[in-house]
Amino acid sequence: MDVGLAHLDRLFDYLVPAALDEQAVPGTRVKVRFAGQLVDGWLLERVDSSDHPRLAYLEKVVSPEPVLSPEVARLARAVADRYAGSLADVLRLAVPPRHARVEKEDRREGAAGPATTLPAGPETEAAPAVTPVPAAREPEAAPAVTPASAPPASALPGSGESATGGPAPAVSTTVPPGQRRPPTEPGHGGWRDYPTGPAYLRALADGRAPRAVWSALAGEDWATRYAEAVAATVASGRGAVVVVADNRDLDRLDAAVGAVLGPGRHVCLSAALGPARRYRAFLAARRGDVPVVIGTRAAMFAPVERLGLVAIWDDGDDLHAEPRAPYPHTREVLLTRAQLAEAGALVGGFARTAEAQLLLDTGWAREVVADRATVRTRTPAIAPTGDDPQLARDPGAATARLPSLAWTAARDALRADLPVLVQVPRRGYLPSLSCAQCRTPARCPHCAGPLALPSATAPPACRWCGRVTAAYACPECGGRRLRAAVTGARRTAEELGRAFPGVPVRTSGRDEVLAGVPGGAGLVIATPGAEPLAEGGYGTVLLLDSWALLTRADLRAGEEALRRWLTAAALARPAGAGGRVVVVADGALAPVQALLRWDAGWFAARELAERRELGFPPAVRMASVTGLPAAVADLLDEARLPDDAEVLGPVPADGERERMLVRVPRARAAALAGALHAAVGARSARKAADPVRLQVDPLDLF
């Protein structure tokens, strides 16, 4: 039932009139009378009987197209459960809005619609005028709840939701009937730089479900590597779903997949396409016309037949977090999908998130990394440099904001007729507090939340628990003074232009993103995520204003800084070909160390260990509850939280609203989501007016 009421998040049974028998197949959109009015719904399964005494009839089958595949239906239920949301909300994300004209068009010559007509009971509809026999299970519901009287022929095998390696049907069913191993394994070339890479591709080609966390080498043509993994999967007779963060990455992946797989074997799916093209791409996948879907966030639920691989590139990019309820994260959705569908998984990036590290720690996935010798030959020469306060104080210098090492490195590259990339953070980060002496972010002594200044005069207070810390002492150096992290950049482009007269300056940022630049001497000023590729690689990459990144009031400040640096530094030429990177930051800091060594894994392991110690995600599961104070209190009052749940807050949110955090051990994650969802349901059943926003794994914890 496509209604947003949490207490209606379950299945309802309806009779199928004989006239609709053929069209009423699982996965179709339907209209039913509910509480007196016509509402949209999803037909999830056909069953022989119902416990409900008085059933109403299905009003209408909106379209015979079974847009919701059984695999996606199951996934959607699991995602709703994980995020304490309702199935209807997830289905809105999973199935794009119908576009009737697109559905009608072409029908593919010949094949007079075998996709839609189900050979269930041909002709029988003529017999009894309106047979009150077959029931259709409909809206909102957990397939698990439904005992599924007789397993419908179309159901996925092995639907036992066991953890790893389900019992009998595990391996055999995933091996497709068709072609076995391709005669020659498709281009494993680039994967040979990673000792476990070729085995990973072989497993995909063999129809198995390998799971990997991949740390890419500097300069890696990741899009082609992904295309090769996809091709291996397709060679096994299975399909693949690949999700990237933005359209620029998608363009790159599109070209690579097209080149490796040939034309007509994949579609791109992204919200940027607009309704018609999006629905067309969706239908092509659902109808099995193409085995591969690549796209942005919108593609994470894309239906492909016999799913063999899910992949995500750069899972640390916050564009992978869905902004609509129940706020699922692409990585989590895809991994859940791999688990349920017994498909392979690939989580790759130049950087590595703590979440990806956790997959390795728990043994869920295997690491694919190059050995140190290979890393050394591929990586540019990377050096840190201090802030150079003397230089900054000299008002006459054109290069006021550029430390001397950075300036020299840029000049050398330009002289060698090579392009220079300058990464400048966007402004507008929240001012937070750090130690005035050693610049360690200031954390609450009680709950380890971030400290901030509520007003110019007030003493620092925790943004999580609200406690005021009158006398702060830095745990690192014992310093007692705090400083606000200063941000600001922007002028950099003009200043650099003046510093290197006669050199073309290009900018790439929010408004206008460049895909690539030519190989000759030139300056490119880019904000993180908008760095263009340079033909042949950059001679020098400068990473400026790193304080703005590192002192951000964010749990992921270090991780995010490293991710952005690695992404930019990966565009430089190898050291052997003259590539250099200069990062304006203290070389002793962990993210800087990780950059210097090109060791994302080391940093991620360290980060995860720290989060374990502090009780932060992903070592624990957190949920946030936001709303008017009375509503938040009411919901938490209603919720039967697990015993070991820890409630933090409240802290003020925007306007009149406030926010509370609930923290539980990972083992209680499902219980927490269940309790919160039930509480929202109870509130909506009693028509509590003030809404509360519930977020599991909120992206920002502050």
Add this chain to the structure above:
DNA sequence: ATAATAACGAGA
């Protein structure tokens, strides 16, 4: 929103 159902109280 609306209908079934439970709860309640007054009158027989």
Add this chain to the structure above:
DNA sequence: CTCGTTATTATC
């Protein structure tokens, strides 16, 4: 104890 009215709750 029954009927009529009103609060409550489920909605196939």
